[in-house]
Amino acid sequence: MQFIDQAEVDVHGGDGGDGLVAFRREKYVPAGGPSGGKGGNGGSVILKAVANLQTLLDFRYAHRFQAEHGQRGGPKNMTGATGQDLIVEVPCGTMIYDAETDQLLGDLVAEDQTLCVAAGGRGGLGNASFLSNRNRAPETSLPGIPGEVGRIRLELKLLAEVGIIGLPNAGKSTLISALSAAKPKVADYPFTTLVPNLGVVQKPSGDGAVFADIPGLIEGAHQGAGLGHDFLRHIERTRVLLHVIDITTLNPIEHYHTIQQELVAYGHGLADRPQLLALNKVDAVPEDELEVITEELMASSGCDLIFGISAVSRQGLDELLPVIWDILEETRPKEVVPEPEPFPNLVPADMAPTQWT
Ligand SMILES: Nc1nc2c(ncn2[C@@H]2O[C@H](COP(=O)(O)OP(=O)(O)OP(=O)(O)O)[C@@H](O)[C@H]2O)c(=O)[nH]1
Ligand SMILES: [Mg+2]
Numbered sequence: 001m002q003f004i005d006q007a008e009v010d011v012h013g014g015d016g017g018d019g020l021v022a023f024r025r026e027k028y029v030p031a032g033g034p035s036g037g038k039g040g041n042g043g044s045v046i047l048k049a050v051a052n053l054q055t056l057l058d059f060r061y062a063h064r065f066q067a068e069h070g071q072r073g074g075p076k077n078m079t080g081a082t083g084q085d086l087i088v089e090v091p092c093g094t095m096i097y098d099a100e101t102d103q104l105l106g107d108l109v110a111e112d113q114t115l116c117v118a119a120g121g122r123g124g125l126g127n128a129s130f131l132s133n134r135n136r137a138p139e140t141s142l143p144g145i146p147g148e149v150g151r152i153r154l155e156l157k158l159l160a161e162v163g164i165i166g167l168p169n170a171g172k173s174t175l176i177s178a179l180s181a182a183k184p185k186v187a188d189y190p191f192t193t194l195v196p197n198l199g200v201v202q203k204p205s206g207d208g209a210v211f212a213d214i215p216g217l218i219e220g221a222h223q224g225a226g227l228g229h230d231f232l233r234h235i236e237r238t239r240v241l242l243h244v245i246d247i248t249t250l251n252p253i254e255h256y257h258t259i260q261q262e263l264v265a266y267g268h269g270l271a272d273r274p275q276l277l278a279l280n281k282v283d284a285v286p287e288d289e290l291e292v293i294t295e296e297l298m299a300s301s302g303c304d305l306i307f308g309i310s311a312v313s314r315q316g317l318d319e320l321l322p323v324i325w326d327i328l329e330e331t332r333p334k335e336v337v338p339e340p341e342p343f344p345n346l347v348p349a350d351m352a353p354t355q356w357t
Helices: 172-179 230-235 252-266 287-301 317-330
Strands: 006-012 045-050 064-066 086-091 094-098 104-108 114-118 149-156 162-165 197-202 208-213 240-246 275-280 306-308
Touching (some): 006 114, 045 094, 045 104, 064 086, 086 149, 104 114, 162 230, 172 197, 172 275, 172 317, 208 317, 240 317, 275 287, 275 317, 287 306, 306 317
Parallel strands (some): 006 064, 045 086, 162 208, 162 240, 240 275, 275 306
Antiparallel strands (some): 006 149, 045 114, 094 104
């Protein structure tokens, strides 16, 4: 499946229906009054976050979203039919910007969250609404108001709690497939992964945490080298980064620093995100080599907790995961508990009796 994470589309709210000019004609009623009804309101274009979408692929083929127009008012003072809203589904994690001003209009994070991106116009009044003592037979009606029109930019930032980063071939995809049910392609050449993969890893508590495996970064990724660093966008919202370093390469320490530099160059606070270092493929090196490299990396990175793991034999994963769970627990966004509403004071203070008899 193609992975599309940016799109620009036009959105058109439905126009309001026109008001009608009509007069009642009834048997035995000599001069029937005005009876033109209001136009129906136009429908709105509403974006809705759904859990079963992972990409903005649908927007590659559809560029224009038009909600239904309101119907014209009817005789007998009948309001025209309201235009249907157009509900457009987007993946959770879609940010919506005004394409012209670049202003953020909304961020649809939670499932079922909605955002109106083009409101429908109101229907116009029919002549029945203009009846007054002065004018018993108004011939005025109002046209419907056109629906809002706009161009929006959609940007998907995947919602994962843990981001797996590292050079190509470090074993990131092997790791996510060892931990979760995700089955990304794994191969012994760089840039096997071309788009981010998500995997849900089960916590001891039973619920799952989403891990994201993104394509490998290389030196100069921020200048476009390799696949560039655009995919780092998808780990911007993570709370911890898991940096996978291939211990079997010639210079794992240098590789660590390459990735650090790319994180700094990318910005968006990624370099300051809690980060765990994991030397991967320890099944392929003697134990004393693991010790030496771990110490070198500790000295060079200033990090005193480094994991030796093997994504293939699953060695070390049982030590690594609890630390991830702890960090997720510590960095859990605080739930905002709304202040309880004060008990409504039904009697205004100045009218309250001063003494009860
Ligand atoms: N011996 C050993 N080999 C491993 C381990 N983990 C991954 N590999 C091998 O390393 C190679 C690269 O693994 P991938 O998981 O595709 O690496 P990646 O980091 O996702 O690579 P890109 O997608 O290209 O960035 C594959 O041949 C894997 O079989 C490990 O723990 N031990
Ligand atoms: Mg990969």
